[in-house]
Amino acid sequence: MSLDMNASRYLFASFTRSEALATTEIVVSTAAAVILGSSLSMSWFSLALSVSGLFLGVFLVVMFTISLQVSSKRREVAILRALGAKRSNLLRAFLLRTAYLAIAGCVLGVVIGYCTAIVTAECSLLSSEIVGFAVAVSLASSFGGGATATRKLSDLKIGEILRQ
Amino acid sequence: MTSNEPILKVERLTKIFETDSGRISLFNGLCAEIVEGEFTAITGATGVGKTTLVNIIAGLERPSQGTVTVLGKDVTAMDDDSLTEFRGRNMGMVFQGSQLLANLNVFQNIELPLVIQGTDESERKRRTQEISEFFGLTRKASVYPVSLSVGERRKVAIARALVTEPTLLLMDEPTGGLDTSTVNILTPLLRGIHYLHKGTILMATNSFNVARIASREIPIMRPRLLMTCQL
Secondary structure, three states: OOHHHHHHHHHOOOOOHHHHHHHHHHHHHHHHHHHHHOOOOOOHHHHHHHHHHHHHHHHHHHHHHHHHHHHHOHHHHHHHHHOOOOHHHHHHHHHHHHHHHHHHHHHHHHHHHHHHHHHOOOOOOOOHHHHHHHHHHHHHHHHHHHHHHHHHHHHOOHHHHHHO | OOOOOEEEEEEEEEEEEEEOOEEEEEEEEEEEEEEOOOEEEEEOOOOOOHHHHHHHHHOOOOOOEEEEEEOOEEOOOOOHHHHHHHHHHHEEEEOOOOOOOOOOOHHHHHHHHHHHHOOOHHHHHHHHHHHHHHOOOHHHOOOOHHHOOHHHHHHHHHHHHHOOOOOEEEEEOOOOOOOHHHHHHHHHHHHHHHHHHOOEEEEEEOOHHHHOOOOEEEEOOOOOOOOOOOO
């Protein structure tokens, strides 16, 4: 098992409430993007506006969640860094965690969105392109949020954290 | 490196802290060198900067002035990644308050530096097992830190620092915050480590009794350092 996988295991023992919130946000936004994208009654302008709003929400919630984790795992991060783990290893561990949330959220979101679109008469534009677009934007906004939050890792003062 | 060459060389070291009440200057141009195999104690009252000095030597903090050379390399001039790798390969650290990872058991905590170094699994298990036996921690291998006594946690922290067989072992208050009976158990163990480890040990302590087990003492006083510059 690589250090990144191990570091992820050392840092994240359980699924937290904020992670549950982030995953729910990704599920809802992905499902909504699939449904809105396949809807006949939406103009391109309304669609673009709605989807942008949804994924801005995903970006912010994921950024908040990962930022919270970086703050709450400061001590563990400092110990690992002091024992010789590179910043890039820890960065990847946090991004790996983001990936778990994003992929789980996307899969669930697509299933819910797809099923809803099939049973809704107005959603006759449903296609693999629409689903692919929803997944791509969802993953991009999740990773964007995660990557922005992990910038905080560079500011950690290891010596000061370990003496607390 | 021959035994006469210093493993650690501190030159004109000063650390300045900005506080609400003004600038506090520590060490004021400290000079010191430690040769291979030496067991040195940094002593002084609380707040004189013992932890800061250990952190600077380990590269966890940067000095305001001066240099620290470990194994011929200036750790104050190294970039972050090279320094992290250098520290992992050459230094073992016992932090104040043990600093174990709560979601790892005793065995996994001791094994951690070897995982970070990428040591192969069989070698990792062998070395962790060996050091656990030396510290009498074999029966506690699957126990989590929360269930350990403070003394046992300290033993795990020391074992973790030694598992990589570091050239330089840095210990920050290894007996700090412990009751007298635990200190009495740990003190001979620290002496034993010097024989087992055969490397260079630098220990920060505010206990003069514990400092006595070291072969040399560097007292630190504020505002000026009470030691002879050996350079």
